[in-house]
Amino acid sequence: MKRLAWWLIGIAAIVGICVGLHEITSYSAHAQQSATITVGSMGSDYEVWQHIAKSQDAKKMGLTIKVKQITDGVQLNKATADGNVDVNAFQSWSYYQTYNQQNPKAKLAALGTTYLEPMGIYSKKYQSIDEIPDGATIAIADNPSQASRGLLLLQKAGLIKLAANFGVLGSVKDITSNPRHLKFKQIDDTTGPRIIKSVDAVLISNTVALEGHLHVLRDSIFHERLNKSTKDNVNILATAAKNEHRASYLKLVKLYHRADIQKYIKQKYYGTKINVNKPLSYFDN
Structure with missing residues (x-):
């Protein structure tokens, strides 16, 4: 009877270990999946973020990025507000303000500046x-x-x-x-x-x-020209209002302004995307 009891205890322990390992593996897979940031974009910005997602800079900063293309700005902002997109990269400060004014129940928050594309x-x-x-x-x-x-x-x-x-x-x-x-x-x-x-x-x-x-x-x-009179035309990264302080999302702003990334953008777009690395207070009157 004692031997049987010890056998049962041993089997239970092995089963417990297996279940625990499965839960740890599942948790790790889930954590890895949830750490992926979906960036929504369009046009040339989509190409920029595809490059950024594959860059060594992204790996060094521990960021896993998936880029999603949505070709309509209103729909892209709505997808961001709904959580189907984590961060979007396509709009100017004025476009963002207009969207928030027209959608008070689904507001976005700015994470940081990217560039000015002169009109x-x-x-x-x-x-x-x-x-x-x-x-x-x-x-x-x-x-x-x-x-x-x-x-x-x-x-x-x-x-x-x-x-x-x-x-x-x-x-x-x-x-x-x-x-x-x-x-x-x-x-x-x-x-x-x-x-x-x-x-x-x-x-x-x-x-x-x-x-x-x-x-x-x-x-x-x-x-x-890049000056205070065109500040509302500077492009930004935006997310759902509830995520404005999420550290991994804020890292995307720093990632965008890394020297290697800026070198690629300057060469690819002939200097027409003028880098703007400013705090959000830049938009204050």
């Missing part, structure tokens, strides 16, 4: 801003954040004046002075390069310009 004014008919004639037609994006950004650029170029309280949801209705009697044609902002010959000038974001084989620093007749 440009392009024309196949004129070589400079001064040549744009009276009554010219200017193509401008039909989405609020890009439209307001374009109007601010037109003001900077001296073509129009805007209301003093012009904000991220500003529109052509906020133009207070239009001395050249410019006409505005709203377009899908992804079509800018294709319609450039059919209008006098068109405002094109750099992501779209690159896809249309246009170089903002070389081909535009006027473009944004």
Whole structure:
């Protein structure tokens, strides 16, 4: 009986050890899976983050990154708010603010800055801003954040004046002075390069310009510069509001600004993605 009891105790111990090892293995696999950060992006940013995910810098920082492509900005922000995407990398500060204003129950939080992609004014008919004639037609994006950004650029170029309280949801209705009697044609902002010959000038974001084989620093007749007046156009990394202090997500900001990563981005995009490594307080008035 004693021998039988000891045999039973031994078998129970072995079973317990096996179960414990299985639980540890399952826990480790789950922990490894949960440590993977899903970064949602689109266009050239998708390519950038694919490179970052495979980089030695990511490995050195202990970050496992999966990159997911979602080609609609609103849907990408919604996926982030819902938790289907951990962090997104595609939007400017003004786009982010507009989204939060329009979606108060599903707000996002900014993690840090990445770059400024200058918006440009392009024309196949004129070589400079001064040549744009009276009554010219200017193509401008039909989405609020890009439209307001374009109007601010037109003001900077001296073509129009805007209301003093012009904000991220500003529109052509906020133009207070239009001395050249410019006409505005709203377009899908992804079509800018294709319609450039059919209008006098068109405002094109750099992501779209690159896809249309246009170089903002070389081909535009006027473009944004990095200064306080363009701070709202600086791109950011964003996450669901509840995750804004998550350490691994904040590491992505540092990862983006690593020297090797910046060297790749500069070479790949011909210097048109201007690195902006600033604290979030940079956006304060």
